[in-house]
Amino acid sequence: MKKLLTIIVPISIFLSASLSSPAFAEEDHQQEIHLTDVQLQQADIEVATIIKQAMSSPFYAPGEIKANGYTSYYVSPRVESVVLKRHAILGERVTVGQPLVTLFSEDVAQAQANYRVTYADWQRVKDLTSDTVSDKQKLNAQTQYIAAMSRLKAYGLTDEAIVFLRKNNNALLGEYTLTAIREGAVLSDDFHQGQRVGAGMTIMVLTDESQLWVEARLPPTQNIHLPVGTVAKIMLAEQKYQATVIQSAHTIDVKTRTRVVRLLVDNPEDKLHAGMFVDVAFADALSEPIVAVPQNALIRGADGDWQVFIEHETGEFQALEVELGQVLVKQNNNEQANYQEVFGLEEGTKVVVNGAFFIASQAAKSGFSAHNH
Numbered sequence: 001m002k003k004l005l006t007i008i009v010p011i012s013i014f015l016s017a018s019l020s021s022p023a024f025a026e027e028d029h030q031q032e033i034h035l036t037d038v039q040l041q042q043a044d045i046e047v048a049t050i051i052k053q054a055m056s057s058p059f060y061a062p063g064e065i066k067a068n069g070y071t072s073y074y075v076s077p078r079v080e081s082v083v084l085k086r087h088a089i090l091g092e093r094v095t096v097g098q099p100l101v102t103l104f105s106e107d108v109a110q111a112q113a114n115y116r117v118t119y120a121d122w123q124r125v126k127d128l129t130s131d132t133v134s135d136k137q138k139l140n141a142q143t144q145y146i147a148a149m150s151r152l153k154a155y156g157l158t159d160e161a162i163v164f165l166r167k168n169n170n171a172l173l174g175e176y177t178l179t180a181i182r183e184g185a186v187l188s189d190d191f192h193q194g195q196r197v198g199a200g201m202t203i204m205v206l207t208d209e210s211q212l213w214v215e216a217r218l219p220p221t222q223n224i225h226l227p228v229g230t231v232a233k234i235m236l237a238e239q240k241y242q243a244t245v246i247q248s249a250h251t252i253d254v255k256t257r258t259r260v261v262r263l264l265v266d267n268p269e270d271k272l273h274a275g276m277f278v279d280v281a282f283a284d285a286l287s288e289p290i291v292a293v294p295q296n297a298l299i300r301g302a303d304g305d306w307q308v309f310i311e312h313e314t315g316e317f318q319a320l321e322v323e324l325g326q327v328l329v330k331q332n333n334n335e336q337a338n339y340q341e342v343f344g345l346e347e348g349t350k351v352v353v354n355g356a357f358f359i360a361s362q363a364a365k366s367g368f369s370a371h372n373h
Helices: 011-019 020-031 037-042 106-125 135-154 159-167 354-367
Strands: 030-035 046-049 056-066 072-075 081-086 099-104 175-179 186-190 204-207 210-216 231-236 239-248 257-264 277-287 290-296 305-314 316-322 323-332 336-345 350-354
Touching: 020 231, 030 354, 056 257, 072 186, 099 350, 106 135, 106 159, 186 305, 231 257, 290 323, 290 350, 316 354, 336 354, 350 354
Parallel strands: none
Antiparallel strands: 030 316, 046 350, 056 210, 056 277, 056 323, 072 204, 081 099, 099 175, 186 204, 210 257, 231 239, 231 277, 239 257, 290 336, 305 316, 305 350, 323 336
8 A cells, every 4th residue: 555645845935935936026016007207297296295284174064145244235215205116126236326216205305395495595695795694694504505415315315316406496306216325236126116115124135246155053062163264165066165254153043053153255156146055164173183195196996995106216106005084174375175084104105196097097007906905
């Protein structure tokens, strides 16, 4: 009977032979992607040395677009009147001096009549000598005239309307037209022709929509400091706008139980309008610096895991798998940039922060997976 001979080979010898084999060496060599200087320039490859940085964690709050109260104007009669005719409609953009609405008022008619009398009286006595009229009488006539003119201006009559009144004695009394004192859009026109409106009743609202307010509502438990000048992002559908904190309430709204933070947002393309609901992204500073990379540096590997490309030498790159942490925000002056916290990446490592997709595509063309654990 033949005996079987068993030979035990130490695994270290097997591994040593395997690692030194041409096939393994070639596989390890293929992990690196080489780019020429021309490719680096064409793809705009950008490499940065990773260091721990101070970052902020974004949080979101619901918000509503509001008319800018500092550039808005409420159009209202200063005395009880009847609406005769409208000259501007909802949504219309008006210019300074443009007629908005014509009204009639018995009080305005009386004030206009009084102005005509006092103006004529003042014109009669102002050039008379002291032998004909006393200084006291002159002063009284002048005062009465100025008071009558001031009353008309207080009622909303323009200088042009007052000049027309005194030059045309046959002009009807009682009618007057309110005009726009600033440029803007008509946000509301809550009145009808023939309607009697009271003094102080708002019949139109004008606002300059080039800059609007955003009122974000934060829960009272959100204990975060948002000083004036803090930058935030306003998100409406797919659109994003940069806004700046201008006011922060120190009290809690009794109805909504929220704290209001007011922001100012530019609206150059006129896509934002009062009444729209938006999401507001703030950033809360982290207590410790962390390792993070721009989101453009991250790319999916062939197995679906996230990876970055690290640079060993100029033009030589290798993929490195990383684990993701939280999404972060880095503040640069008045701009915010999105970063991603990563684990598995040491400080001092040179990482491709722009052009990672191009490197991955070159690796795919080479017929191997740019993958390294």
